[in-house]
Amino acid sequence: MSTLFLALVITAAQIILGLSMLCAAYRMLRGPRAQDRVLGLDALYLGAMLLLVTYGVQTGRTLYYEAALAIGLLGFAGTVALSKFLMRGEVIE
Amino acid sequence: MRRLLPFPLLTLALLVMWVLLTGFSPGHVVLGGLVAALVSRTMLSLEPEVTGFRPGLAVLRLAALVVADIVRSNIAVARIVLFRGVEHKSGFLHLPIELRNPYALAILAVIITATPGTLWVEHDARRHIILIHVLDLVDEEEWIQLIKHRYERLLMEIFE
Amino acid sequence: MHDPRLLLAVLSLPFLGAMIAAALPQAGRNWASAIAGSIAVAGVVLVAGFYPAVAAGEVIRSEASWLPSLGLQFTLRLDGFTWLFALMVLAIGSLVILYARYYMSPQDPVPRFFAFLQAFMGAMLGIVLSGNLIQLAFFWELTSLFSFLLIGYWHHNQGARDGARMALIVTGFGGVCMLIGFLLIGRITGSYDIDAVLAAGPVIRAHDAYLPALILILLGAFTKSAQFPFHFWLPHAMAAPTPVSAYLHSATMVKAGVFLLILLWPALSGTESWYLIVTAAGLATLLVGAWSAIFQQDLKGLLAYSTISHLGLITLLLGLGSPLAAVAAIFHTVNHATFKASLFMAAGIIDHETGTRDLRRLSGLAKFMPITATLAMVAAAAMAGVPLLNGFLSKEMFLAEALEAHSGTILDLVLPYLATLASGFSVFYSIRFINETFFGPAPVDLPRSPREAPRWMRLPMEILVLACLLVGIVPALTIGPFLALAVESVLGERTPSYSLAIWHGFSLPMLMSLAALVGGALAYRRFGRRLGTMDRSPVIGRLKARRTFEAVLATIVDAARLLHGWLGPHRLQVQLRLLIGTAVLLGALPFLFLGYSRGPEPVALIDPVFALIWMIGGLCAIGAAWQAKFHRLVALSLIGGAGLATSISFIWLSAPDLGLTQLLVEIVTLVLLLLGLRWLPLRRPAIWPEARMPLIVRLRRGQDLLIALAGGTGMAALAYAMMTRPTADSISRYFVENAYPKGGGTNVVNVILVDFRGFDTLGEITVLTIVALTVFTLLRRFRPAPESIELPHQQQRQNEFDRAEEDRSHGDTLAHYLFVPRIIMQWLFPVILTFAIYLLMRGHDLPGGGFAGGVTASIAILLLYMAGGTRWVESRLDILPLRWMSFGLLLATGTGMAAWIAGYPFLTSHFSYAAIPLIGDVPIASAWLFDIGVFAVVVGTTVLTLIALAHQSIRLPLRRKGSEEQASAPERSA
Amino acid sequence: MEIVLSLAIGVLTASGLWLLFRPRTFQVILGLSLLSYAVNLFIIAAGRLRTDAPPIVGKGPADPAAYADPLPQALVLTAIVISFATTALLVVVLMASRGLTGTDHVDGEDGEP
């Protein structure tokens, strides 16, 4: 019973997170400005990270944790680089 | 000890991180200690400025305050997003700031930005003015007071 | 004295001599000629020594193993005919060498000349002595090669270069055809051995492949012996020094073709095709050569065409197919060699002494060089077929054979007339040669004042002319036995009875001879004067074979260029379309034959989240494809989105290691591409507004879309077919079962990577190393495009602003911009490093590993670079990427090699427990050391690559100042 | 699931190929990136789809049927690394080519857009 409930709820949460990623993707695709798209990418990464955490809960495995942690700790590097490129035209000066 | 562990707090934090990652076992504490000690030494070559960090009750108060503010702001922003009817006027805000410690400023920046509805945009290190974007800028003065009273004072307590 | 092994000596001596000559100093004229001469004479002696054996009817063979598996022995073979031919090659060779000693100028680098000449002689002997067809072809091509070098000996002359090349191409072409013909013969007879082939004549002639083989072999023979229409190379070969002409065009090169025809005459002749082809070619050559010879103004040119004509005569005789004609052919071959060699020598002497060979300028030389004149007159008379000279005898036989009916075609009827006509031409040009050179008024305005040639230079000519006389007068006593021997060995049982008498009574041939002599003389009297004004021969001169040859070559080259351009597009896009198109086509073909079906396995229920993820991923991919042209940054982020979807898929599909690694690589790749993007030009808007896009572009895009869709559909279909099939009994079963018990790790993927298939990983880190080195190498010389040398416009503006404001200084904008991020990123550095080490250490049991750890550590460093800038980081951290790479590679390899000590193969892992107090047994696997090596290489390579890229920016200010400072910091720190 | 993954591979491939055929070097690089995603997923698909069966075995006897095929995963890891390396190289060659020829056209000459 509780597993079924949990399974449904987790799936629902995942779908919600997926939808939020879809919103982010929409911003990436539509822009209008580059900063909007980068913002979308950042949000996409966030959604992905949370999705991985829910997947860990769903499977009861801690194996996916590192991937989520990697996004949390390192995912910003990409967006930092993009932002810096927008601001300075150069990533490393 | 200073020579061996130039950044004891960092080392400790890394050790905690290691144990959190690996789970607690004597072997991992030893290994984590070794790794943390070694890795934290790399900070030596990066020559960070002295933090001036003084752990104390203020830290906890600040944390509690931030958590509360964040939850509140979450709700506020969610309302703005969900309900078109909610009036909001977003805008930029210049804020003179007395904090000088870079770490304090950094933490302030993180707090302001992490809180939904406010965003630290820039800090002018010469004029000591920060630029903030606020999603719901009803009363400029209120925001200025909020930040200066709630956060800046606590941060000054912790760092200066 | 007929040890067969001596044949090898005969063959190899000239080559030995060539090598010695080549090694002589340039001034070694006497040495070179002396050695060459003695070798040739030694050859004569050696060959002569075989006479008793050969005369006894023996075929001397000497065999050595060469290519037994393909039916090839290195065989030398000597019978009566080849004996005669070899002797002729060597004897005339000796005389030519003696002549050349005096002919060649002391300033000439003659050792080279004698080297080529002897090598050529060796090659010619090789043809004559070869005991199998392939070997014959081998030496055949060698004669082409050395004749090329000899003709081109004076290569500073354009004529020599062109003549040499033409001769090589024409005869080389023929040689290759001949080789194929031989291979066909080999297929028919089952052997390449000449004796076997000769014995298999009837089989060959009856075989289906006879005609192609015949044509191919004849192509070889005809090109070599300058038969019409391949005759044109020969006159141009006259650019060679005269001794070369005297040798190549009398006894050797051109005679190789004749030799081949005679050699294979018993096996190939006697069919209608043989008769028609060979006779027609011979007849045409005979007439064309003789006619053209009349109109030459150059002494050597006249002799060249006369040579062509006489070769045609011999070919014609061989074509007739009757034994008697063959006898005449063999006889005339020898005769022609003697008189033509002496005539070339005469021409050479005249040229040598007067400085010209122009018949119009020469005149009355008989007064100045009486001996030469006399000798030349005798030789020319032999050429014209005057009685009491050797040429007369063989020409009589020719005329007699021309009268015989052979085929019942029109040829039988016209042959006698045409033969007489050709003989008449021959008389004509012989008279012209003598008359215009030696008689008439004294010459005026010659480059040199004429005088008699040196004694030793005349000697070879004297010997040859003496031979002409002796053979002409007492044939039976001189040439008789040898000719008989040769004829016997060629014709065997078919040897006819013939007589070498001078006088056979009044016969029709005699009459024809007379008619030719008289007619030729009368014609010269009538037309001789007018020849000096003609610059080419009537009718034939219009054929312009040489120009045709050049034009054909040029056309071939032009056509090749055109076709090559069509068939070989150089554009990358076209090549990629072809590549993918081919792959799609070939990948789809099996399904066309065998049908496409999904497998029997049921599919899993669609996970809505997974579907959602791929809705996003697909949108991102399509969006990236759409945007990549004008919005590169956008496309880059969209690619990031697709990559993220891929990472999540990996995790969803039970591959946490992959998901993690893909995520990390994604981040580094993004930064990498951004680093590169800085150097790209701003994208201009489309050249054509959408509406006015040319049709060709639309079509091309449509085609691209089609291939892309086909590729996508194909991959999807393949994937679906694959996934719906039951699993194969995979080798990974073993990996799963043994990862822990034998590999000591619970993360099977990692155990595969560092242990089961650690060798792949070793290769993979090698690739990383190579790429990093390459990037580094390339960037040291990097030259940005002019417009990207300037700072990015953002920085220019910001710097300008900083300068303009009173209370700001240069760099403030950047400093303020990064103020907070720098602090955070700096303190994250140790945190990320710890995470990296964590990933490395847990890899064997859980997702992670050396690669993931290494990339993580690189990101830590990368963040420092982004936050602090290159100078800031490098003044603090001493990163030695090359050392990391070297250490990592050596550690990984060394770990693998350590297994050797215990006698196990490379990369056999070692596993043990270390007992540590308090903590207990800690497993220590060598695979872990290996993974550390991977970690080090990944850190080194990633950092080296990124730093090398980043360094371009700080090198710019230097460049802008015009300084050419090339050293870059990674190298210094390395 | 299979159909979703197949479609994903198909879309990635088609987009990647379209970019691969474009005339600008940067487009080509992005195309190759997309293609390598597609191929990596394809390799995973070769091991058949398994959800929630990561090949991390226990310390007891391991039943191969209970785990996703680890071999394709190992292969993809190698492939990821190699494609990362070649992408890096291509980026640098792109830069060099751009610097030397003055254009970012793949043929080093600005013809068609």
Added chain:
Amino acid sequence: MIQAPDLPVWAAIIVGLLLLGGAVVTLIGTLGLLRLKTFYERVHAPTLGTTLGSALVLAASMVCFTVLQSRPVAHELLIGLFVTLTTPVTLMLLARAAIYRDRSEGVLPVPPSSRVPPRDE
């Protein structure tokens, strides 16, 4: 569908609600990406997910694994910490870059009285 872990009912309910809550908060945040009008408004949106959304989801995970492994599991805290530290960095850099871009194109999102950002053109 993947079999969910076998938790006691109370834990299942807590975990479920936390997850749903986190997901919904995150979705609201990203909806902001769609609904808010300007970039400077939109830039606030993801923080919902990075703060409350993450917190709830991570809490769910913590509860779940603590119950499953019957010992306190807290490594999710690390994720929370890192996200909190790194997201601001991104947003700050991005917003500043956006301002620069807008100003250099003549759109002035900041009142001209300030002399902080560069005045271009």
Added chain:
Amino acid sequence: MTGWLAHLIILPILLPLVASAMMLSLDERRRATKRALSLGAAALLIAVAAVLLWFVRESGPQAYRLGDWPSPFAITLVADRLSTMMLLLTSILGFTSLFYASARWDRSGPRFHALFLLLLMGINGAFLTGDIFNLFVFFEVLLAASYGLILHGAGTERTSASLHYITINIAASLLFLTGVALIYSVTGTLNMADLATRVSLTDSEDLALLESGAAILGVAFLVKAGIWPLCFWLPRTYAAASPPVAAVFAIMTKVGIYVILRLSFLLFGKDSGGAAGFANEVLLFAGLATMGFGILGILAARQLTRVAGHYVLVSSGILLAAIGIGGEALTAALLFYLVSSTLAVSALYLIIEPVERNADEEDIIDGIAEPVFDDEYVGAIEEEESEVGIVIPGTIAILGGGFIFCALLLAGLPPLSGFIAKFALIDALFSHVVIAPAHWIMIALIILSGLATMIAMTRAGIDRLWTPGEESPSRLSVIEVTPIGLLLGVCLLLMIAAGPVMDFMQATAAALYDPGGYIEAAGPAVSIPPESASPPIAGYRP
């Protein structure tokens, strides 16, 4: 092979790897040390390859299971006649090219020696490996190194050419992976010998998938082999590379050929039916087309390097068409041709640079000369030039000699091995019971290629070496002459020792046709019973 000798098989891979890894930590200025190290390694490679060849000839195929895992689970290296022959060829080319490079080419950019040795490692690995994915890895190693080497010395043409080269090869690598995935999905194995046994057991249901995989894989190899229409990058890339690099690249197309040979016989040997036949037809016709295209290219070439590049295509075409036709005799002949043509092209690339060094930057003068004199020979009279030969300076003499030898080798003329190779090929084509039209076409193309080469080479040679120029020829260093001489010497040796060499090739061809020995050495040992799980045992696995 037992004892220490057993580890010899892996040395061709490890030796260059270790040497170059050691060089990485050496400073760029220590050039002499690096040279000594790399030349020493290259020389040692020849010795190792020779010993391996000798050993394999005596005792049959030898396998080396990496990590001591049982077959087919381990990555296996297999030394058999074919692979050791290719090893020997590679190490000879490697040594001569390195030797040549040390004249000056290794100075035109950093890390030349390391990259060069890693290239050798990749090539050797590709020849040795008995694992289809490991083959991919070694392909990548050799490709990556080749990218680096082409770019060595930089310059616009090099960069542009390598951009094409790299892009095409990355695309081909993706095809490679796709093919491997398909094959693995059907057979469940990566070990080539194991594949050979499993392919024959494949259900007809799965056959299409397997064949599609093999076809896609084949395209990847055909790109490497340089088959038309996937070969346009090749002449340009090779021409852009520096001479010693191009000289060692001569072996690169042969890697593709080697793999096609190896896999087609292992996977689609005599037992498999329709699909194999179809693949053979594709190979045959594509090979013929490649030959044709190569011939056109040779004729059309304006630079010698392009002649050489298109000759590479011709030789690829010949080899592929010959594989397509098949038959033991032809296979033996093609192996002989492979060796001979590779050496020839390598020598040519080495000699082109010194030959062209004297010439101006202009193209070869086109085929047609000014019609100074017509059909009728009147030239000698009008030529005012003295009839005294000019003294050829030593440089030109040596170059000319070398050049002529190269031309003869390529055109298939005596006295070097090219003649035997051509003869053996045509002889084998004629030895078929029925000579199909395709065989005739192939023979014609072989001949035409020889002629085209002769035309192009004489044109170039006369132009570069015989046409008097104002400048005095520059110096030619011994370091440049020696390797060329070595290569030509090997070709001469091939001619003289044609008998034993051809015997070896025939035995090699026979082994390809009956891969039992290979499969026995490298394939699955006995069925492995599932291990009972137990905690890891310390120490090396028993």
